[in-house]
Amino acid sequence: MTTETSSQLTSLFSNSTLNRIERMRLNPLRRLTNRSRGEHLAGKGGSSTDFADYRDYATGDDMRYVDWNIFARLRRPYIKQFLHEEELHVVIMVDASSSMLFDDKLLKARQLAAAFGIMGLLNVERVSVYGFHQREGKPWMLPPGTGRTRIRALLQFLEKLEGGGDVPVEQAIETMLRFHRGRGIAILLSDFLTFANLTRSMNLLFSSGLEVWGLQILGDSEISPNLEGDLRFVDSETGETLDITNAGELLSLYHEHRVWQEETLHQQCRSRNGRFTSINSSMTLENVLFDVLCRQGWVLR
């Protein structure tokens, strides 16, 4: 058992799962890419092998792109244009606040972050990871990087990511935007349990050229709490208390509000050409990655 464990590349998931992840790639809705050369075809004028169009030669054009067969037949130089391959920046934000410590939500977030990161890196995307915990100070951050070689760094970063702290998700987004440059995908792995309205944060992400992918991870205690009687709730992040009388009577209202919040987040993401889904932390990673996210088109196999 020990041998088997030590042979694992990461403690976040098994090698078999890793193998399946390596064959997957992210599926952004829009081509929010960087001009820097990458794997994503961004239009004519690129240097990929995919032919796009012809145009008249102009002074200064690279002679290597002249279609000499056409020139031989028509005695006029035409430049062959190929699709431009641009780089996609994948920003993975992991909410590591105290609220994520419940029901293994943070673990699930780390696993998913690793999976998304590996997908990005193996598809020659620039991948950066931010782990948010405290309101003050800098977030834990894995600087943008690309290439297979970044996988180990990615996994080490996420394995070491610890929970705790009181940062709300909206503040985490603003903090991330202070460090981030580039267009691409912003994957938010959080429970999105915040008092604030996330509209502004979503707008900031969208205006920064990031396609917002919100993945809400909730635990059983949040999706189907089994509460009765008079209780004093204590916020795990702020320590604030809230007295609830006859909680059992309020559960239906609670569910209404939770669903309403999901719908709101979904709408906010979709209106910004993003994605949103909510999963239960008790779901297996395989189930989430290879079933839920595939069916919803988040990833391609």
Next chain:
Amino acid sequence: MNWPGFSFLFGAWYFLALIPLVVLYFLKLKRPRLEIPSLALWQSVVNDQRVNSPFQKFRRNLLLLLQLILLCLVILALMQPFISVGPETAEYLPVLIDCSASMSSLVEGSDKTRLDLAKERIEDLRGNGKIALFAFATAGRRLTDFTDDKQILSRALQKVQTTHRASKLDEVLRMVDAVGRTLPVHRVVVITDGNLKEQVDFELPFKLEVQRVDEGGDNLGITEMNARRSGPDSWDVFVRVAGSTSEPVNGELTLTQDGKVVGREPVAASADDSERIVFSVDSIESSLIQATLKSSGFDSLELDNTVWLNLPKTRPLRVRASSDLYSWQHALNVLPELDLDSGEQPSAPEYDLIVSDSEDLAGAAAPVIVYNGVLPEELQDLITVSDVDVDDTPVQIVDWVSTALLLRHVRLRDVQIGQKARFAEGADAQDLEERGFEILVHGAEGPLMLQRRRGLETEYYFLFHTDRSTLPYRVAFPILVTNVIESAMQQASLSEVVAASTGVLPALSVTPDREYVIQGPNGETDKVRSTVNGLLTGVQADVVGKYDITDAGELVASVGTGLLSPLETSLRSVVELQFAELNVTTNESQIIDTDRHLWWTLALLAFIFLLVEWWYFQRMKTGIVA
């Protein structure tokens, strides 16, 4: 609309208990702390308008509200709310409670007396007006002033006890009438068993509502007891036993003489058919006879089962006749058991009878005195007596009181009288009555014979001298003399004695001007001083039983009293009371309009709320269910 009233308004102070209840509820409410990822969702839930709607707030503190309602209901029940109904909301309502002996009769199958039933009915009598309680038996007694304080009324009601007296409505009605002169009394309620005399000598100035309580059970009791001398050393004791039922009820009558049983007879009596039992008792010395009745079935009234009778010591009647009254001496001499003194001067200071032709008795005294040819000094200005002249019209006897003891069976129509008594000018019979004289024989121009009572003494005045008339030669004269002897013997209790009923003890001859201690049947004592004439009178005897009269610890006499009221023993309820001008129907079914009590309704509600709270508490498991 009648607003509910409260019998115990001070109970409202208990509402202050709501404060500690609320305080303790919140202090004691120790909510389990539960750490959750974030309050965000729950805060939005709490901020939801639906949660903060009044109904939701009510639901959130349902347990507290249930407890508050429960406590309020209990306190309201404690305050004994009631809704006044009916017209007893009159401003002033006297309520008369019958406390006569018949009210102590037991209801068959229950240990409650009629008075208990009456009390229960009165306890429900509540209203916005002021109520005054009166108790009455033979006499009336005011228990409370007009008050709306239910506590005072309840306390007064608890103190009401039955008396061993017959009921009489007149006096208490007069008392209420006197009260009604200063206060607007329009209606009077009488709570009684209906065992009243049908005739009430009273003119009703207010509306009278007579409410009857339930009928008592079967009863058998002694209604009469007397003794008549049957020989020199023997007495015939008569005891009358009556019942209350239509069918005769059997019983056993036992007669004891100074504690020794001298007779025992079975008796059977019904309401319409009483039974008279005669016992022959030998008695030379004075003795105390006790008759005790024991019913074979249920006996509702215990009070009328025992009667006492004092038999006096037998002796010859001591008679003093003036030496000149030959006709009287002659008539008296032929009578037996008589010790006649006809000397010039009285040989003893006391006699049982004195027949005198002079107002001066030479120091002698007797309970019965017959003056012959004497005009009382007090009447000298009203009546003149003179001899009848030849030319005068003869004295004509117009009428006489044939029912008077002295004139029983005496016929005076043909008696010739040689002296004439005339009223003075302007004087009439009313003037005589004002001076304490009653005319027994009326002449055409004035009275011929008078009677005056002085305490226990009776004085008869022949205003003409019997020797100046043909009376001694008439048959009427020996009858008259016999009547006089009979009267004297009765007065001396030598011929007939009657058992004393409750009220006042019969007068006793004792040492003059001496203090005696009277110990009642229940051990109560009273000190009474005898008169200068040697009479012990006015001794109150409200309770049936034997009274011992002692002088310095030494027993002087024992006297017993009994109920001796045919009306009370019959337990009969009159249907209609006849007043001077109108009749008042007593009604058993028409009970007093009582207030509708709400305490039990509130208590029931409180119990239901308690059950709901228990169910709710059991259903709601406080804390987090695993």
